[in-house]
Amino acid sequence: MRKLLALALGIALLTGCASAPIAPPDTLRIVTPYKVKSLDPIKQGLWSPEWGYGELLMRATDNGGVEPWVLQRLEPVNGTQWRLVLRSGVTFSNGRELDSAVLKTVLERHLAENALVKANLPGAKIETPDANTVLLSTSAPVVNLPNLLADEQSVTVFDPQAQGVYTGPFTVSKLDDNELVLARNPKYWGGQAKLSEVRVRFVPDGQARLLAVRTGEADIALYPPTDALGSVKDAASGPRMATASQPLQQLRAIPNLRRAPMNDLAVRRAFALAIDYDQLAKQVLDGLYRTPKGIYPDAVPYALETQRTDIAEARRLLDDAGWMHSSAGARVKDGKLLRLTVLTYPQQPDTKAVAVALQAQLSAVGIGVQVTEVQDNYEALKGDAWDVGLSFDGTLGYTYDPIGPLRDFLTSQGSKNFGGVADAELDNLVSDLRTTTDTNARTPLLHRIQRVITDRGYLTVVAQRSSAAVVGGAFTGYRPSSVLHHVTATTRAG
Template sequence: MRKLVALALGAVLLTGCSSAPAAAPDTLRITTPYKVKSLDPIKQGLWSPEWGYGELLMRSTDNGDVEPWLLQRLEPVTATQWRLVLRPGVTFSNGRVLDSTALKAVLNRHLAENALVKANLPGATVETPDPSTVLLTTSTPVVNLPNLLADEQLVSVFDAQAEGVYTGPFTVSKLDDNELVLTRNPKYWGGPVTLSEVRVRFVPDGQARLLAVRTGEADIALYPRTDTLGAVKDATSGPRMATAPQALQQLRAIPNLRRAPMNDIAVRRAFALAIDYDQLAKQVLDGLYQTPKGIYPSVVPYALETQRTNASEARRLLDEAGWTPGPGGVRAKDGKQLQLTVLTYPQQPDTQTVAVAMQAQLATVGIGVQITEVQDNYEALKGSAWDVGLSFDGTLGYTYDPIGPLRDFLTSQGSKNFGGITDSELDDLVAELRRTGDPSARTPVLQRIQRLIADRGYLTVVAQRSSAAVVGGAFTGYRPSSVLHHVGAHTQVG
């Protein structure tokens, strides 16, 4: 049935475009499951660096670095103050100069309206000593400011005096429920832009995205379903699979501590021990994922191996906690079955594949699983009718920053603390991390945090991967960005 539906959707996609003229040689056509809902710089500003109509003050790279982008320099003045020096000659697409006054208006707007910015820049104030310099002062040290300014969900840069005006190499010429159309910005401050147009279609079904590349109606399909990649992952001609350099995408299992049974630490620990991470990566996900050993990818020097598979130990923990085997193999305690509602979402179809495999793995230790698909995973996680939420959220984000994701997802005041973690020891450790300017001095703190998270079952990384895409047509040389910068001034045919 799933295949028939996918083919039907693909047929609709084809029919809807059959009369369209062939794309110009310098036009790129992309399909993605994620819809850009508006050009609102606060609520939807994250899309601007992804699609090249906006840029950030700092930029993450595929090499694992963070470097200045719209800034020329970023340097600490004191423990609680940073100097932001703007790159000369930067303009918005309407020709207005990005000077310190314009940047102050951007920062103040975010501080007033963006919850993530307020949380990560406590007590921030902004001064403009000269036209190219901003002094940003906070009430406590913010040692990861370079990473924060490279985070697409924080300080998007826009013209505060206009609507939908950014600095990028492209401007938005069309946005509706089906498509985003980007046109070369002739006034781009960074010089000539290679492509004349980028057309981004919002196609939720993974089969239909792949079919569009196979039929030549799209050049690139982002976020491909793993179970559709068998025919293209080793292809030497025609559509093929391409992957980003860094494995920053992690599928995390977020436990809901606000209700039983995941408020039981024994259940959370047994859950993590019962998952066969190696089987998920190598068999279920066809070798296209890597086996996680802990909450951080092994590329960072402070990563610890805190995850392992041990079904026998999982059963022992549940036995000791009073969860006894019942009819059908599902354990029970005080008359209530050990049954988990696990959330998946269609924009990341591998969440469904993983949930089905986890269902079988957890059953071997007596944990039952009911799988529920939701249309918006973050909105669903804000509710209460779930026990485990599957979500692609890297613990380094896309800026190689361990501090921000810890603060946002795992501390009691975190804006994305969907699981309701309230742990003063963890809060104190993350606060200490945020005060520690020397990266080498952060390592022991980060390792204590990793052990605490594992011991108390606050988070499980079930799989990790590099960003993937299916590429074809004139863009077979395209390689996905590790940090989700899908198109830019120098994206080209080839």
């Protein structure tokens, strides 16, 4: 009853009246579960390229690569130095020019305040030989710098002398707890944006987001719950489902190695073997996901098939480790039941559907599951009141980078090492990978890394998909971005 009441209230707030207002053709209305909390370029800068009011030095593309964005080119000088050459004529929305001196200040600010940038650019030193060029030197090779500079959580480009001023085709005209409103930037260096206004409303309930498109209150609903897509996934008219081209979104199960029972290797391996990945993708998630075979999407040439379902092997591992059957359903060892607290979060409603399915699948080998929903999955994962965290993250990130996400999530010094992985061999392998410039020489390193991660139960990819959206109104031709660039200068009705 409470859930129904909350949904009704959410719908009422969205609709306000029985008939939805008609938006001008150059206005786009989007509903999303993720709230932009501020215009802080370090703490909340990731939203700026997603919503078109900011840009990055490099840009990930939907065809599987990265390319210069506000840079004209990025080129290695030697093993530990890169030359960054700015495009001429790039300005902030206040008209100030982006030159090498400004970029130097931006980079220094990120190095001082952005843990991700500091960790990935060791011993960074910055020089400005001319007005358009920055030389970036590091104490060790950073072979994935093009990918790092295309990462929305890395170096966002902002005016260090002004608050909330960026270089994108839109500017922020309003931001509060409910809505982000963007207006066309008349001074945009890349030419006039197709849209004059974008209105982004923060709607946490997935059903309410879909209803907003159905009633004409919104044109696009991002992150739709799979269980509500049945009537729109094959629709020929009206609201329909659209998907991105690249399967970069992975639903990953992160084990908490800092506490029992997931500090037991046998439990971690049994957990991964007891999951029926095919059933999750084809039945629980209605065929809208792909069955993962390993920790990397099978589209990349170095991906190995390291995951499988093997109930008998899972049971044997638990038997050998001393986990005994009990009348409670869950196994027991030393008087403690084998029960896992699995975290889900409402911004990604499919996490709950998967967690409920895992309850049934894992019970077949004697592992109990308690599903707990948290409002902010990363904040919850920083704590210790959990055993498995379900989180949509990719081992390629959104920049096709096989190195950065490994370092951030799975090495002892990683800024997102929520599970507490501390493995000297894995640290050394990732360190070697980060400094290996020969692409062919990286492949055996990547193969060994994948085997270590799987054999030691450090990560399980539960399902993978391409980003989806429900589109309607004048924007039925909209296709979601594989790399989360939801709105750009070229976004238009049609």
